[in-house]
């Protein structure tokens with residue numbers, strides 16, 4: 005069985021020292037090892053952004069695509085090969101701005117993949133513009149007078165879009181994050197894990213200390229029932245989205261792959277492509 | 293006896309025009325006639341005038357006709373809009389219900405048949421289509437059994453009683469019109485067909501079938517006219533082969549999902565038209581840059597913007613070739629016949645995997661939706677070539693190095709492993725990268741990688757990249773086209789030949805990379821070149837000028853009013869030039 009070290013490669017990330025994304029990388033490596041994956045059984049598909057580089061920093065199959073499209077690419081990979089464990093990942097701009105349409109529909113579709121968002125409330129790679137996750141009043145290069153748009157709540161959106169797994173974590177809490185990624189990878193269906201992953205270079209407001217002060221860990225509520233959707237929505241609203249832990253999970257809904265009529269339970273990629281003469285004749289006959 | 297005839301049915305959309313046409317033409321197909329259909333429809337679903345025209349012939353035809361022999365009309369609007377197309381001696385079969393009149397200046401024989409009344413008598417006005425097609429069939433004096441067989445197949449599922457009712461409707465329609473006409477019309481007596489069984493389908497179905505034959509097992513797409521039938525066909529078929537069709541939230545998702553699935557190892561495609569193609573451009577670049585196979589169908593329709601969504605045009609040529617930012621290897625194939633729609637899909641998937649590039653198969657609305665006879669398709673021509681796909685087990689790599697997915701090779705094509713393979717791990721990125729797929733900004737590497745990718749297609753010539761058809765004698769006048777227009781050109785050529793005017797015709801099937809060497813000899817030999825296309829700016833002509841030259845010989849023949857060329861238009865234009 006592979007250890008988390010086998011999910012490491014010799015590439016030095018080009019992230020700034022202290023960037024939250026380092027811990028997300030480590031948590032993915034640990035979670036993959038903990039659930040017994042071999043590196044070649046994992047595919048990490050990422051978007052564009054500082055965070056999007058993550059697929060190059062994990063020893064697994066990786067595809068670094070285009071901005072905002074990690075999810076459709078990842079869903080394509082999963083459809084092609086159900087035997088792979090597929091992670092999609094990227095930044096808050098990637099997933100909640102340019103790629104928001106895909107996010108909502110990937111949630112609805114419920115293919116068995118895990119989506120990990122590195123949410124730093126800013127655009128890192130393009131050097132500090134506002135993101136849909138930026139707080140109102142937040143001053144950035146593109147909002148010098150402070151953001152005047154309301155902050156998007158991905159957790160609320162996920163729940164209303166029919167999510168079957170919603171979690172949130174903080175990159176400083178490696179243990180919780182690893183556990184949640186393991187749970188997400190093991191969940192049969194789409195899992196969303198939003199991770200507060202501070203940008204130490206361009207976001208001087210939402211810092212490690214700021215998160216430590218403001219987040220609430222669901223562990224504090226021993227009676228919290230993550231299978232209760234109404235309670236989940238209420239808790240998100242009560243905490244203004246600043247909560248961490250497994251917020252909601254529906255274990256009953258089958259995944260897209262399982263619902264698609266006729267869709268092979270084995271990896272489609274391994275199938276013989278030849279069309280038999282008999283099948284060909286049958287198809288042609290319909291046009292006579 | 294005549295060898296060909298044109299028949300049209302018109303009415304309000306949703307009124308049974310489609311089904312009348314379907315049953316009538318299925319029966320003709322069974323008799324072995326060659327058929328070529330043209331659908332006139334508006335973007336409305338219910339209501340609005342619609343008509344279907346089919347040309348029936350004892351010889352192969354691939355063009356609509358200039359005129360019309362028989363018009364079947366469900367309302368006066370259909371008479372008024374279409375009667376002027378009737379040639380002298382033509383016939384109108386119209387529903388007596390609306391007291392049809394022949395418009396002024398039209399000399400056609402009118403048969404007012406109580407189409408609705410008969411249908412209602414038999415229980416439902418829904419059977420109007422059966423009465424109308426029965427009347428048409430009877431006027432042509434064709435054998436009844438074949439027609440009844442077609443009816444049997446259309447309604448068999450609904451039980452014997454329904455079949456019987458419909459056959460009765462057909463008979464009553466026929467009997468009524470024959471009593472009026474005094475028997476089948478002598479002038480419309482068709483010569484017997486060769487009786488050889490042909491297929492009868494639209495281009496989109498041929499492409500869907502071709503994709504299955506090519507081993508395509510996934511399709512991700514977003515609906516759009518005139519592409520949706522590809523998706524609708526595969527939705528019915530792919531589950532039988534373990535695959536599926538996924539309707540995505542937009543075309544960006546459709547194309548990127550197809551890229552992901554091709555990367556994952558399954559032959560996957562998407563299909564769209566101009567607006568969707570525009571949305572796909574960035575992703576096409578990703579496919580080119582990451583050398584991930586990809587197949588896209590673009591069914592051209594009237595642009596720009598929403599344009600003329602249900603009308604004929606060939607105006608995406610520039611977008612197909614130049615649309616993506618940066619420079620990537622890409623192949624654009626334009627089938628020109630229904631048979632090519634089938635075979636080209638197989639070739640498209642093979643090229644996509646062999647060269648690890650995006651391949652776009654571009655049709656036009658008339659080819660995609662015009663229902664027509666298709667010669668028997670040859671199972672033995674189906675061959676699947678996956679190029680340098682590594683399927684054998686790999687050895688462990690020294691020092692845990694990555695698999696060199698982008699290794700420099702003589703032909704620029706690198707071995708490709710699929711995710712899941714042990715010891716095959718590598719990285720894929722749209723960022724410029726080294727041989728293992730790692731991001732690299734090295735100037736030396738950049739040049740080598742660009743040359744590698746862009747050099748892959750230097751030798752590519754698809755089957756019949758430039759296809760010559762029609763008269764084979766040398767001629768001073770050369771007609772060049774792409775897509776569905778070839779059949780109409782051939783017909784104009786035949787008329788010109790009767791007047792002693794020799795012409796030559798070539799169809800450009802490989803639109804990109806442009807097959808200069810194959811086109812040049814034709815241009816060289818010709819004194820004058822007519823480049824015929826359904827767009828306003830002469831995109832194909834410009835491609836030829838840019839790549840091959842001969843500016844002084846080239847004349848544009850353009851049509852961009854949304855309708856396909858008619859043989860007479862081409863005939864007139866060529867005659868003027870002669």
Ligand SMILES: Cc1ncc(C[n+]2csc(CCOP(=O)(O)OP(=O)(O)O)c2C)c(N)n1
Nearest residue numbers: 052053054055071095096097098127128129
């Ligand atoms: C189509 C397109 N538009 C814009 C860009 C430029 N761009 C790259 S990353 C990015 C935003 C990055 O923010 P986020 O997704 O939050 O990632 P982070 O860098 O913060 O991790 C933008 C706008 C691009 N690459 N592609």
Ligand code: SF4
Nearest residue numbers: 020023054128203204
């Ligand atoms: S700019 Fe911000 S998000 Fe990007 S690497 Fe640096 S700290 Fe991380």
Ligand SMILES: [Mg+2]
Nearest residue numbers: 095096126127
């Ligand atoms: Mg960000």
